[in-house]
Every structure is written in C-alpha cells, then in structure tokens.
Amino acid sequence: MSPPSTAGARGAVPDENALAELAEWVAIASVSSDPDRARDVRRSAGWLVEALRRTGFPRAEPWETDGLPAVYASWPAADPGAPALLVYSHHDVHAVDPSEWRVAEAFVPLVRDGRLHGRGASDAKGQVMSHLWAVRAHLARRTAPAVTVKYLMEGEEEVGSVHLADLLSEHAEDLSADVVMVSDSMLWSLDEPTVCAAVRGSVTATLGIRGAERDVHSGAVSGAAANAAVELCRLVDLLSDASGRVTLPGFYDAVAAPAPDLRAGVGAVPFDLADWQAATGTFGTPGEAGFTAPERLWVRPSAEVARLTAGRTDAPALGLIPAEASADLLFRLVPDQRADHVADQLRAWLDLHRQPCFTYDLEIPPTISDPYRTPPDARALTALTRAVGHAYGAPAGHVGNGGAAPGAQLARACDAPVLFFGTGLPGDRWHGPDERVEVGALRLGVSALARFLDELSAPGGAGTPS
The missing domain is CATH 3.30.70.360 (Alpha-Beta Plaits)
Known part of the structure; x- marks a missing residue:
C-alpha cells in the first residue's frame, strides 16, 4: 500500500532539499549524556530555532534549564477561538560507539536505498522535521495555521528528562493547550495503518x-x-x-x-514473526506465557x-x-x-x-513515568485516526506502544488529552548502531500530520466530550 503523494504542497514531501535539511541537523552530535557534547546540544537547539523561524513561526526560542536547553515555538491560529495543539519531542540523541557503525558514520548522514542513516535520523530529529514539513504543507493554502501550534522540544530526553517537570511548571501559561501530541513514537509498519492510543510506563x-x-x-x-x-x-x-x-x-x-479498541487493534494487526525478527534483529519472542x-x-x-x-x-x-x-x-x-x-x-x-x-x-531515579491511555472518547483521537487513515488510504486501528513516554506527565500538566504519533519504525535501530529513518515513513508522517491540522480545526476536532 502506497501513501498518497503530497508533492503539490510546498515543502510537504521530504525531497532532496528537505532531506539535506534533516541531514544538516543530524550531523550535529547532540549527545546529552556526554558532558563534552553539551556545546553540540546547544548548537542543535539553535539550529532548530532557526528552522522554526524559517518555517514562519513568529515565536521560536531556546528555553534554558539547569542542564541542557529545550526549544519552544508557537504560532497562533488565524481564528482566536481555534484549539491549541502542543507537540512534544526532543532534539538530543543517544550516545554512540563509533566502532559499531557500518553503513555510515553516526554524524555523517547518508541517504541510501530510501533511508537516511545517522544518529537521531529517526529518534527523534526526523520526527520533529516531519512536523515542520507538515506545517509548511498546511500553510500552502493559508497565511496562518488553522489551529494554534506550539512545540516543546527538550534537550535531555535521552538522560531521563531531568528538567521536564521544571519546564512544565515554569512555563505553564505558554504550554497551555487543548490537545498534546507526543512525537517520539513509532508506526507499526508502512503497510498497516494504526494509531498508538496507549504507552507503557x-x-x-x-x-x-x-x-x-x-x-x-x-x-x-x-x-x-x-x-x-x-x-x-x-x-x-x-x-x-x-x-x-x-x-x-x-x-x-x-x-x-486492555481497552476494547486496543484489544481489537492488537488482534487485527498482522504479525509475521520472521519479518519482525528481521526488522528488530532479535532471535525469538520469549516472555509471559499465554500472550x-x-x-x-x-x-x-x-x-x-x-x-x-x-x-x-x-x-x-x-x-x-x-x-x-x-x-x-x-x-x-x-x-x-x-x-x-x-x-x-x-x-x-x-x-x-x-x-x-x-x-x-x-x-531508583526520580524520572519514573506512569503508563498513559488516550481517552477513547477524545475527539482529537478520532481526528488523528481519520488523518492517518487518509494518509494510508485505508481505515486506521488503535494499538499500543512498547516503550514509554511522558504522556501521563503532560496530561496532568496541561489538563488535556495526549495523542501519540511518530514516524519511527521497529527496524530503525533506535539507540543502536546504524540508526536510520525510512523516507517513506517521513512521507506518511507529513501527509497524516498536515491532514490532522485540518481535522483538528473542524468543529468538535479537539478535546474530550464532557
């Protein structure tokens, strides 16, 4: 199944120029766990601020912490009564052992066979860029977003988000939103349209x-x-x-x-053990009996x-x-x-x-996280499900995510439902050698996210029914 093309929208598809833009960012070694790379993390924040400004965000700035900087941006909707979307992700990357990388050097990005290789290409710089490209596509036919768009991209996610709580508390007014989206997640595959509706703690x-x-x-x-x-x-x-x-x-x-829709989604997703093992590099599926x-x-x-x-x-x-x-x-x-x-x-x-x-x-460090389930009656979840189905050309189901994310923390801080949508894939080798991102996944992400902004702006597109 091939996603529909969005080539007619300005900046929508990650073509050579867009991939070069992502590669330029991936080349910045923003390893938050290495004190010697603190300057690179700051360079990464500065690069992202400039990319947001190039996109047109009227406000884009670094937010300092007692550690490494986050990035904040906001773009008010044309309609003051439109809902506000806060997108959370991160611009720091996991540590690297250069001796283990074979396809390309970790911070010398390489595009080959429909993939961009490099540390952070998928986790999570590629995901962040898919949002910027989607906003550019969304703006191809308007001068301001249909919904207020805000970004919070922290610089310490890979070391436990040690100052995220401080950011959420100190900047509560700036971060107020009707809907939050965590963009540090994975698609199940390029062939099966699914929406992540729950993350583990x-x-x-x-x-x-x-x-x-x-x-x-x-x-x-x-x-x-x-x-x-x-x-x-x-x-x-x-x-x-x-x-x-x-x-x-x-x-x-x-x-x-499991919630009924999750149970149905898990059962409906095709699972081929051989394909999954090939994608993840694992040798089998031991674990809890009966599941x-x-x-x-x-x-x-x-x-x-x-x-x-x-x-x-x-x-x-x-x-x-x-x-x-x-x-x-x-x-x-x-x-x-x-x-x-x-x-x-x-x-x-x-x-x-x-x-x-x-x-x-x-x-036990204090950066533990609770599991989170997107409220099944959240209108924004319905909007995202429709948008993903549109990008794939087939109805999307709901599944979970094997990893964790600060969904519960963001939901409490913003008093809003939290969605999950990312462009990673199980075979992208997050935190391992030869990390890469599928250009096709970025294309799907751009198509889904641009459509989501339209869906969210429609009457009843945000929030949870009371």
Missing part, C-alpha cells in the same frame, strides 16, 4: 551488590567466599518465574484488562535487564572473584499500574531476597 533502577571489600584471588577463597556476580545472577533469575511473570509482590494487582508477541509489547507489563556489570572489564579476569556487581533494571508498566507503587514493590522484593553475607544498594 517505566521504572528504571540500578541494583548494586557487594560481597567483599575488594576483589579476591579465587585460589585463596573459592568455594568459601561471597561472590557478588553469582548473587546478582541469582536475583536476576528471581525477577520472573517459569511462566515469564514478574515476581514483584503485588505487581499484577493493578494491571487492567502473543504484540500483546506482550502493547498491553502487558514486563521486566528487563539492560546491563550487567561484574569483575574486571578493562583486563583479563586473572582468577579474581569480584567484590561487587550491578545490574540496570527496566520495568514496563500498563494501565492502571503506578510507577511509584512499582518502585515500592521492587524495594519490597529486594528485602524478601537479601542474604546476610552481601550488602545491597538499590537506586
């Missing part, structure tokens, strides 16, 4: 274990000394049972049944281990028993779970499994 934690004052030669203590690495492996194994269910006490007490892979991705919670560290990593092990070990843990949550409750459950779980010959340190 997340709790991250680092579990540190110590069994000795220092590394000890195994010849002196093997078999009679506490081994932090072995204890860490024991605890990681205990995180889930034989059926793949998470073992935190009370973890499933608040897991709600399909799409159900595990979208409507069930999960526990993952993101990193394990123990022993010498800079030299041969030399027969040493490691004194300490650590694991980075990640829990994905679904409605109606609460992130703070799951954090407490994790602490209680660790207390159940402590052993006297080890010390334990559990760190």
Whole structure:
C-alpha cells in the first residue's frame, strides 16, 4: 500500500532539499549524556530555532534549564477561538560507539536505498522535521495555521528528562493547550495503518551488590567466599518465574484488562514473526506465557535487564572473584499500574531476597513515568485516526506502544488529552548502531500530520466530550 503523494504542497514531501535539511541537523552530535557534547546540544537547539523561524513561526526560542536547553515555538491560529495543539519531542540523541557503525558514520548522514542513516535520523530529529514539513504543507493554502501550534522540544530526553517537570511548571501559561501530541513514537509498519492510543510506563533502577571489600584471588577463597556476580545472577533469575511473570509482590494487582479498541487493534494487526525478527534483529519472542508477541509489547507489563556489570572489564579476569556487581533494571508498566507503587514493590522484593553475607544498594531515579491511555472518547483521537487513515488510504486501528513516554506527565500538566504519533519504525535501530529513518515513513508522517491540522480545526476536532 502506497501513501498518497503530497508533492503539490510546498515543502510537504521530504525531497532532496528537505532531506539535506534533516541531514544538516543530524550531523550535529547532540549527545546529552556526554558532558563534552553539551556545546553540540546547544548548537542543535539553535539550529532548530532557526528552522522554526524559517518555517514562519513568529515565536521560536531556546528555553534554558539547569542542564541542557529545550526549544519552544508557537504560532497562533488565524481564528482566536481555534484549539491549541502542543507537540512534544526532543532534539538530543543517544550516545554512540563509533566502532559499531557500518553503513555510515553516526554524524555523517547518508541517504541510501530510501533511508537516511545517522544518529537521531529517526529518534527523534526526523520526527520533529516531519512536523515542520507538515506545517509548511498546511500553510500552502493559508497565511496562518488553522489551529494554534506550539512545540516543546527538550534537550535531555535521552538522560531521563531531568528538567521536564521544571519546564512544565515554569512555563505553564505558554504550554497551555487543548490537545498534546507526543512525537517520539513509532508506526507499526508502512503497510498497516494504526494509531498508538496507549504507552507503557517505566521504572528504571540500578541494583548494586557487594560481597567483599575488594576483589579476591579465587585460589585463596573459592568455594568459601561471597561472590557478588553469582548473587546478582541469582536475583536476576528471581525477577520472573517459569511462566515469564514478574515476581514483584503485588505487581499484577493493578494491571487492567486492555481497552476494547486496543484489544481489537492488537488482534487485527498482522504479525509475521520472521519479518519482525528481521526488522528488530532479535532471535525469538520469549516472555509471559499465554500472550502473543504484540500483546506482550502493547498491553502487558514486563521486566528487563539492560546491563550487567561484574569483575574486571578493562583486563583479563586473572582468577579474581569480584567484590561487587550491578545490574540496570527496566520495568514496563500498563494501565492502571503506578510507577511509584512499582518502585515500592521492587524495594519490597529486594528485602524478601537479601542474604546476610552481601550488602545491597538499590537506586531508583526520580524520572519514573506512569503508563498513559488516550481517552477513547477524545475527539482529537478520532481526528488523528481519520488523518492517518487518509494518509494510508485505508481505515486506521488503535494499538499500543512498547516503550514509554511522558504522556501521563503532560496530561496532568496541561489538563488535556495526549495523542501519540511518530514516524519511527521497529527496524530503525533506535539507540543502536546504524540508526536510520525510512523516507517513506517521513512521507506518511507529513501527509497524516498536515491532514490532522485540518481535522483538528473542524468543529468538535479537539478535546474530550464532557
């Protein structure tokens, strides 16, 4: 299925000039986790401000934080009574190991075979640019947007959005909106029209274990000394049972049944295991028994281990028993779970499994996030569903998203329904080597977003019925 062309609208399709514009931004190494790249993150913010001004936004400016800058822009609608749309995304990118990149260097973008390769091409600079191109297409037949358009593009998403709450509080008036759209999301595929109507929440934690004052030669203590690495492996194994269910006490007490439209959407989306494995580079679909892979991705919670560290990593092990070990843990949550409750459950779980010959340190950062479900009766969700269906040329269904986003946080701060629409794909290799974005996905995004602005401006296009 091929999306309809929007070539007649100025700037609508990412042609060579538009892709060159995106590539110029991708070339800025805005890695927020690297203090040496702080200047590049600021350059990225400045680049985006200028791109917004070129598009015509009368207000576009960096917003400073105690860390790295966000970008804000606004363009009032021609009609003062029109709804206001706030688009949230980010301009910082994930860290890079240059030795792992094969197709192109991370910050030397390359267009090849219908894809633009480079760090941030999909997550999330390509998504942000699709909004700018859509606004340009929308303005091809008018002098001002049909709805007030506002952007908040933070510069610290990849390090946990540590100052997002401050931005939302300090700039509440500027960020007021009738509808919020999170543009840091994925399409299911280029062939199946779907709209993300729910995102999972997340709790991250680092579990540190110590069994000795220092590394000890195994010849002196093997078999009679506490081994932090072995204890860490024991605890990681205990995180889930034989059926793949998470073992935190009370973890499933608040897991709600999937909403009917989500259940129908999950069941209707074609899922080919071989294609999915090829796109994601995975070898199989283990997980909670009794559920399909799409159900595990979208409507069930999960526990993952993101990193394990123990022993010498800079030299041969030399027969040493490691004194300490650590694991980075990640829990994905679904409605109606609460992130703070799951954090407490994790602490209680660790207390159940402590052993006297080890010390334990559990760190849970404050950047946990709750799951969020777009209100199914939100008129804006209907408008977006129609717009995506128009772009694909077929009716769109509702699905979930396997990752997390600050949907609940934005909904509380703005007192507005939150939508999700992005141009990423499961095979775009977010956070991995050789990240890329499909030009076809950008084209679909532009078509859907330009149509969405029209749909949102129609009577009853925004908000939730009372």
